[in-house]
Amino acid sequence: MKDLKNPVLELTRRRFLGATASLGSVAALAGAGLSTVSLPRAFAAEPEKPKEIIVRAWGGSWVDSLKAGVSDSFTKLTGIAVRHDLTEDNEIQPKVWAAVTQKRVPPIHVNWDTTTNATKSALRGVTEDLSDLSNLATVTELAKPVGLDGYPIVNTYGYVYVLAYRPSAFPDGPPTSWKALLDPKFKGRIALYNDGIGFHFPAQVAGGGKVEDIPGNMQPAWDFITKVKEQRPLLGEDPDFTNWFQNGEIDLACTISTNAREAKKNGVDIKWVVPQEGAKFETDGLWIPKGLPENELYWAKQYINHALTKDAQQVWLDGLGLPGVVPGLTPPADLVGDPSYPTTPEDFKHLIRVSNKIQVENESAWFGKFKAIMQS
Amino acid sequence: MRAYPLTWRLLDVLETGLEKVFPRRLAGITPYLMLAPAVLLVGLLVLGLFQVADGSLRTLDTTTFLMSESYSLDNFRRALSEPLFRNVAVKSFAGSLIVTAMTLVLALPYAYVMVRTKSAALRKILLIALFLPFFIGQVVRAYGWLIILGNQGLVNEALSFLGIGPFRLIYNYPAVLFGLIQYMLPFAVLMLAPAVTAIPEETEAAAESLGANWIQTFIHVVLPMARPGFVGAGLVVMTLSLTDFAIPAILGGGSQDFIANAIYDQFFRTSDQGLGATLALLLVAAGSTLVAIVFALVGTGTLQMGRAKQ
Incomplete structure (x- = not known):
């Protein structure tokens, strides 16, 4: 019969090395002044480290920013490698759902997801x-998912669906209204997302309706979108x-302003505005699927906790050009005063935010x- | 007397061993055993279809994002009544029919020249041109067309030298059909070539010796005799076009979806696997019905494979 010794007490060479490395990483964390892992807890019972954790991410500048701001520093602090899985958020979702339903280990440790998708x-x-992440004590209200109990998701930043334009096409000045899309x-x-995401709410206002009427009466939005359709828009991702x-x-x-900013960085002549009707404000977040081994769950949580530190957010969100959930972040120089980088209550007055619960329940329709x- | 060669002895040993593992009296079931992997694969597909059918009868609860425990026909009602799915279905079926017709028209001369040419070099060139696209994936080919036909693509650049354009040549229905025809052409040629090969050259010579000109020979001899190839190629092209995903997605600019794109949206964008399963099931049913009608009207063509009824 197999000897059922207490695995925690059994001191193997591998466990000894692992514990030594853990102590080293904790010392490094303490030295760096980061609260990724609280020192007493780490000394008490820090679970075995996996070789790597897998974080689903969007490609291009999105994953580059995450790597630079969160993943690389997490690896440096903990010794755990971070692998980025670039499967589309919509495509990883059924895989994760199936894994949880079938009680299998999910294919990723952390999902970087839109809050609407994550809410589903x-x-x-x-x-x-x-809820037990220590850094949640220092984040702003934006981090909390609206309409859900506790923290099944942690929002990590907000973003705006702007009206991006080619300045050479607007010699008389930038567009001020979404109705510019109707100019023959x-x-x-013109282009929209292929499911209309980001456009439904401003279309509601541009079509003469009210945000408060969402979702009860969105006919103004559909009327406006029907007019836009006559303009033969391109639809994409x-x-x-x-x-x-x-x-x-x-x-x-x-x-999303990040895409416009990325194009600008690539040398494309492009600018963006938040039109007078307003623009949709949304959040993205991080979450962990159920079914991970205990130790991997612990380190996945530490990854998210680390993503909520000021240093990690500053680098990550500088890359994305988006406002984070930790107070005191410095906006990138090119986005100071930009309406797509809202920081004050006044900025948010021009943005349209609808609860994720309403969005999730009506999104399909x-x-x-x-x-x-x-x-x- | 010369000794038995070693290889013969080895074969004897192998044969004895095989006799013990698989006695000769079981030889009758060998063909069935060889069929077993294929039957297993098809069985798995059928099993999958049963699961799809089960999913199609369950509706999505958007308060829990779980499928309902009970069965209903709601998904079928939505699939058959909502304008979105009607539009997509019309685009898909009309598209697959147009693509099939156009592809067959273009494929026959190609196959004919490839088979009948006396020049080995020309035949090789045509074969290479035929197989080359198979080494380039569908997605890459579609992106290639974006580069060639885009606003700043080769065609519009060339037109600009003539002082015209640029024209929007992609992100519309004709662009999708064009992409599909280009993708399907090699399949059709490959299916038509054996049918053209089976037409004896003497038959054409006989027609010409009786006074038929080249066009009359082509219309009254080649076309009817190539009919099995047309049926086989037409069915393959029609079913592949009907179920295509990548080309409508890439060359359609998001507004020229085929049914496969709508299924993708339900599975991956709205998380409504029940409705996605319903659309998938309806596509299988409609495609199968279409194929059955063609079989009933004009036979199975080259897909018959075995001995034809005399």
């Missing part, structure tokens, strides 16, 4: 509770917008309606 996973009950000279030269601006295919697009208009 939380409602399905496949997310671990993150831009027929075939994040990387498409950069390509389309770069290849001269479009002059106007509703896209909205996508369907948008698609029906665009495919007609």
Whole structure:
């Protein structure tokens, strides 16, 4: 019969080396003044470190920023390698759901996800509770997912779906309204996300409706989107917008400011505005799927905790050009005063934020309606 | 007397061993055993279809994002009544029919020249041109067209030298059809070539000796005799086009979805696996019905493979 010794007390060479490395990393954390792992807890019972943790991420500048701000410093502090899985957020979701349902170990440790998508996973009950992360004590209200109990997700920053434009197409000054999309000279030269994400709410206002009427009466939004459809918009995903601006295919697009900023960094002549009707404000977050071994769950949580430190947020979000959830972050020089980088209550007055619960419950219907208009 | 060669002895040993493992009296079931892997694969597919069918009868609860425990036909009602799915279905079926017709028209001369040419070099060139696209994936080919046909692509650059354009040549329905035809052409040629090869050259010579000109020979001899190839190639092209995902997604600019794109959206964008399963099931049913109608009307063509009924 197998000797069932207490695995915690059994001192093997591997465990000894692991514990020594853990002590080293804790000392490093303490030296760096970071609160990633609280010292007493680490001394008491720090679980065995996995060789690596897998973090799902978006590609391009998104993953580069995460790597520079969070993953590399996490590896430096803990010795745990971070592998980035660039599977699309929509495609990893059913895989994670299936793994949890079948009681298998999920394919990733941490999911970097839109809060709306993550809320679906939380409602399905496949997310671990993150309420015990020590750094949650220092974050702003933005970190808390609205309409959910506890912290099944931690929001890590906010972003705005801006109206990006090619300045050479607007010699008389930048567009001030989403109605610029209806200008006949831009027929075939405008772009939206292929499910309309980011555009439904400003379309509601531009179509003469009110944000308060969402989701009860969104006819103004559908009427406006129907008019936009006559302009033969291109419909795509994040990387498409950069390509389309770069290849001269479009002059106007509703896209996340990060994509517009990335295109600008790549030398594309592009600027962006928050039009008078407002623009959709949204958040992304990190969450952990259920079913991980205890030790891996612990270190996955430490990864998210580390992502909530000021130093990690500063580097990560400098890369993305987005406002974080830790007080005292310095905006990138090119975004100071930019309406797509809201920091004050005044900035938020121009942005449209609808609870994720409402979005999740209606998203399928909205996508369907948008698609029906665009495919007609 | 010369000794038995070593290889013969080895074969004897192997044969004796095989006899013990698989006695000769079981030889009758050998063909069935060889069929077993294929049957297993098809069985797995059928099993998957049963699961898809089960999923199609469950609706999504958006308060828990779980599928319902009970069965209902709600997903079928939505799939058959919502304008979005009707539009997508019309685009897909119309597209697959247009692509099939155009591809067959283009494939026949290619296959004919490839088979009948006296020049070995030309035949090799045509074969290489035929197989080359198989080494380049569908997605890469579609992106290639974006580069060639884009606003700043080769075609528009060339047109700009003539002082015209640029024209929007991609992100529309014709671009999707064009991409599909280009993708399907090698499949059609490969299916048509054996049918053209099976037409005896003497038959064409006989027609010409009786006074038929080249066009009459082509219309009255080659086309009818190549019919099995048309049926086989047409079915393959039609089913592949009907279920295609990548080319409508890339060349359609997001507004020219086929059914496969709508299925993807349900599975991966709205998390409604029940509706996705319903659309998938309807696609399988509609595609199978279409194929069955063609079989009933014009036979199975080269897909018959075995001995034809006399």
